[in-house]
Amino acid sequence: MVMSTRPVLLLAVLLAWISSHGALAALPPEIHHGIDLSLDPATGNMKVRDTFQWAGRGPIKFRLAGWLKVTRASIDGQNREIRQQDGYWYVPGNGPPGREVTLTISGGLPPLNDQPGARAGNAGFSGRAGSYLPMAEPWIAYVDVPWIRFRLQVSVPAAYRAVATGRLISEETRDGRYTATFEADYPTEYPTVFAGEYVVNELMSDGVRLRTYFPERSVSLAEEYLRQAAAYIAQYSRRIGAYPYTEFHVIAAPIPVGLGFPGATYVSARILHLPFMRGRSLAHEIMHNWWGNAVGIDFMNGNWAEGLTTYLADYALAETQGPDAAREMRLRWLQSFAAVPPELDVPVLRFVSKTHDRAQAIGYSKVAFIFHMLRREIGDAAFDSGLREFWRANKFRIAGWRDLRAAFEKSAGSDLRWFFEQWINERGAPKVSLESAARTTENGQHLIAFELDQGGRVFRAHVPIVIETASGEVRKSVTMTARRQAFRIPVPSGAVSLRVDPDFNIFRLLLSGEAPTVFRDITLSSATVVAVPSKDKRVATTAAAIGHALLERDMTVISEPGQRAKDRPLLFIGTTSEYDAWRKLEGPGDAPDILARGTGRAWTQPAPNHPGMLIITANSAADLASLARLLPHYRHQSFLVFEGHKVIEKGVWQVTEGPLAYRFQE
Ligand SMILES: [Zn+2]
Structure with a gap:
């Protein structure tokens, strides 16, 4: 199954910015780009006019994809010389901040099959089957800042439709061309443009414009996608806060991907018909609009967004199927973590993006599980109000674990330092084992006495205990704060069995023979x-x-x-x-x-x-x-x-x- 991958360019930009400027708090104001793009999908030929204000006093310095070149540059209306060196383009010369730069850029998008990285969604391509201009491969002047604002006009031959990230301002077909204008008047990643011989279907839902851009043969799926997207957006808006964008587009891709963008998802046309894609996968990509898109990720301090998105989308869907499906997902997270060799385990703080299965076991499975434990720790109401608080405080900003902790401490009214330090800063998990168990009585009261051990480093953990008795089940939780501890739980008479965390509610290393046979x-x-x-x-x-x-x-x-x-x-x-x-x-x-x-x-x-x-x-x-x-x-x-x-x-x-x-x- 195709899993979501997110372009990693933003990360590279952030790292470059932070290494040269220090703290995130010093992020520059976003540059506004005015972009005029003309594209012929069949040949890949494209021409861009990119206008922006340069904040510095020195030479203008930026990056562009290798298949593009700057044919003309002007500053405040005056034509200027252009240079290219060490992978950067330069417009030399000093001047006051706020100079207006206009670049004319042209080139040919490579055909799909010639582009290394295209199949992973990290490189642009063009052809009759579709054109893709990703933010991950700079096609406007790429200055090392993570977010910009923009107004973008794109024009293609009338047989095609083009769509970009940002708010759709206008569109028209005239003189054999289709032209559409998009605007992001909020801080966001660089724009991505998609084009193809699409049939467009639309549904307006609570002021959000939902669209599918599908090839003719997939149009019968459009209605179901629009209906599902509307339902997820409404549901998540109620839980977290209003959907941050004015559109959501599902765009068919000629490559085997499932990618998320602000207000859009780009999904392989071949798998659009799979129920999984318009179910869990669509839910996941829509949830990323809150976490990862509108709240950016402070990658230097760990990617919290994958795990939170997985917990609030994938896991929430499992919960609606019933407790068995939710339990099964938690068990699968534990099984994936159990497969990580101890010497390759890293703290959650070190997870950046999914590059291999081990990273997924930590960044998705462990992080999602941490949110599950946090919810059990502070309760459903405080968990949800913490989410809303985190959203309110960080919308259109870049946030990290520190901000999450602050929001949840506020909603819970308690100090959660121990929780976040133990699960985010430290690696590993407790390995809880049952060392002994016995029935006893004291002053006529029946008791179950047992000892638990948690292996190496000590975690604070609330361990659920289920005792089956002749008169029903007794459910309790005991708190471990030491490596080995003895507990006694009063029970009605006739205890039959004792089970430790049978529903997999704490993040821990599974013991061999513990998991049911599948x-x-x-x-x-x-x-x-x-x-x-x-x-x-x-x-x-x-x-x-x-x-x-x-x-x-x-x-x-x-x-x-x-x-x-x-x-x-x-x-x-x-x-x-x-x-x-x-x-x-x-x-x-x-x-x-x-x-x-x-x-x-x-x-x-x-x-x-x-x-x-x-x-x-x-x-x-x-x-x-x-x-x-x-x-x-x-x-x-x-x-x-x-x-x-x-x-x-x-x-x-x-x-x-x-x-x-x-x-x-x-
Ligand atoms: Zn994801």
Whole structure:
């Protein structure tokens, strides 16, 4: 799946600025650019007139993409000489601040396939399939300041439509040209322009202009995108504060990307039809308009925006599906962090952007989890008012963790220094283990006594405890402030079991054997054996195809339980009656409940002293064929139930036994 990546030029600019000027507080006022762009997408030929005020007294110095050149420069209306040196363009000479510079720039945008970096969205390209002029590759005079204001007029042949970041002021088609004007009268990143043979659809929603720029063949998707975008914008505006821009555009891209821009997202045309794209992915990119676009990121002190966006968009969507989906997402965050080797772990403060999976485990998973813990620490109401406070104080500014802490301390009315220092400045996570557990009584009161250990460095953590008793569940939380601590919790009589953080609400290192078995545990193992007992050729062929799709390698296939090596994971594929027969040969035991549900199902079955089984059954050969296509997309699940082609139930098992669960002897 294509994930969102954000151009990193802003970072480079910020670093350059900070290294030469010191603190962020000293950021310069934004320069205003007046831009007149004429572009022919078919040939890539473009011409730009860029006018801006120069704040300094010295020579004018700026950068431009390598495929552009300055053909003319003037200062206050007087033509001037131009020089090029060490990757910079110069207009020499001194003068008072506020001189008006006008540059004429021209060149040819490279074709898509010739441009290294184009497929990642970091380089401009042009062609009939689409043109892209990203802010990441300077196509107007790029001075080393992170944000500017601009007014931009773009003109293309009438067969095309062009769209830019900024407010749409006007548009018209005349004399064979389409011309549109955009304005950013607020501080924002340098403009990005998109053009193509687009069909434009529009929906006005609460004063925000929503548009899709799709190729003809995708137009049927437009209405759903507009409706979804309107719903997300309304929902997020209510929660955080009014949407900061006047437009939101979904623009189809001829490259495999999902990129976010102020007031726009640029998404691969090939994947527009996927429900994920107009669901979670669209929600994520819209949320970035608050975090990352209108509130900029103080990269020197860590990128907080990815984790916050993930928490408020992706995770909030999981929450609307129910507690199981939310729990599963938290578990997946912990699993991704558990995969980071300790020597490569870094504090959140060091996360800048997603360059590899490890960075993602920290910048997305850990940071999102930190916001989850913060919300539990201060409560939903204080969390949401802290978000609104942070937004109010930092809209159209660049902000860092310090500003987040200030906003949440204000809303919570408490000192959160310990929380932010522990989770942001320090690396690692506690490794909580259950060292002992016992039932006892004191003065007639039943108690559960247990000891927890958190491994190396000491974190302050509120650890949820769930005790199952004859008269119901007791939920409590204990606070760890030392490496090893003993706790006692009063309970009604008849405690049956004790579980430590069973719903994964604290950020910690998972213990081995703690996570429930999911499909991937069986399909990733190179030792897995495939059981296909069917004598029916249609069933056997479909089963083999499913096996190949899941394992993605050569398989060892058996047809009878007797051929099975007991120490290897097993993948069973067949009809429901074939599974019943197999199960009876394996030994006594009840049929699992799941067998009675839907027309097909898949589930993992932990077995004592066995590395685990993944069982896939369907009521008939046709039902088995129905589930074959979707099954490989659900590798993180413990169970799935299908009704024909449709998934009607899915989830991850609750672990009732394991290193953090204790069952008392009768
Ligand atoms: Zn993102």
